[in-house]
Amino acid sequence: MSDMTAKPRVAVATDSNSGITQAQGKRHGIGVIPMPCLIDGEEFFEDVSITRDEFFKRLTEDADVQTSQPSPESLTELWDELLKEYDGVVYIPMSGGLSGSVQTALVLAEDYDGKVQVVDNHRISCTQKQSVLEAIELAKAGWDAKAIHDFLMLHAYDASIYIAVDTLKYLKKGGRVTAAGAAIGTLLNIKPVLQIQGDKLDAFAKVRGMKQAQEKMLQAIEDDMNGRFAGSEVMIKGAYTCDEETAEQWRKTIEARFPGHKVSLDPLALSISCHIGYGALAVVCGKVQPEASGFVYELD
Secondary structure (H helix, E strand, O other): OOOOOOOOOEEEEEEHHHOOOHHHHHHHOOEEEOOEEEEOOEEEEEOOOEOHHHHHHHHHOOOOEEEOOOOHHHHHHHHHHHHOOOOEEEEEOOOOOOOOHHHHHHHHHHHHOOOEEEOOOOOOHHHHHHHHHHHHHHHHOOOOHHHHHHHHHHOOOOEEEEEEOOOOHHHHHOOOOOHHHHHHHHHOOEEEEEEEOOOOEEEEEEEEOHHHHHHHHHHHHHHHHHOOOOOOOEEEEEEEOOOHHHHHHHHHHHHHHOOOOOOEEEEOOHHHHHHHOOOOEEEEEEEOOHHHOOOOOOOO
16 A cells, blocks of 8 residues: 655656646646747747747737747756656656657657656647646556556546637638638637547537637537536636636636536647637536546646
8 A cells, every 4th residue: 555645756747738837847846848939930938938928919919920849858858857856757748639749759758768658648738737637646646657657548538628719810820711711700700619639629610709609618518527427527627818807707607507616717728829819718628537536626
């Protein structure tokens, strides 16, 4: 039986797409790789050399914004530092379906003789953060790095994100909507609802107006709770790329729809934000696994 008071022998690390800040990482012992982005050809690092407000300012000014991968050196330096103190590392990057950074990490981990376990459990942003917090809970319970990896992979698809996009501008820019489709959609006040349930950002529905988009997302969460997650404890969050006042109103709307659930708020990752733009709202639902049921919903 493991000693629950003993210090975990496995470290947990992630990237800033999880929404875990550098300050939170330091407070809670989580290694956080800052994700790079290129803005008009200049490299910035999330939560290090650029803030969310600065990022959205540049995005709305029509700067050329592209996300990028962390350097191999930044990964190995973090892992090497953690392995001075821990027996193993569980590294949880953003989904391999959305970035090539997972493949880079998997190749680098081959030189660590199993001490570094890279988890590609097809998550990003709020659901990626849930995986990190569950991994910490399992590490506290004495699980080794490989066992935590296998657990997270087994339950990879037990979460959903639904996103209502306020503007078609960035979907058009990314080639997900044609110019003609964007023009007609804007004229008709069409709000796409997107879904992340696995590797990719997929179309889920198209409705007119943000109120209908919100209702579509709430209904999707109800369907998940009554279907895929029936009989299980679930975590529900609001998420956003809009102003905090609007986001807080959205949180209250979600909480009113699902009484008895403590609904918190997370900003959506910049790697998603550059494709959907400012003003988006989202709702997240994830199954809480009994083995990790003690994990905290929020970090201070």
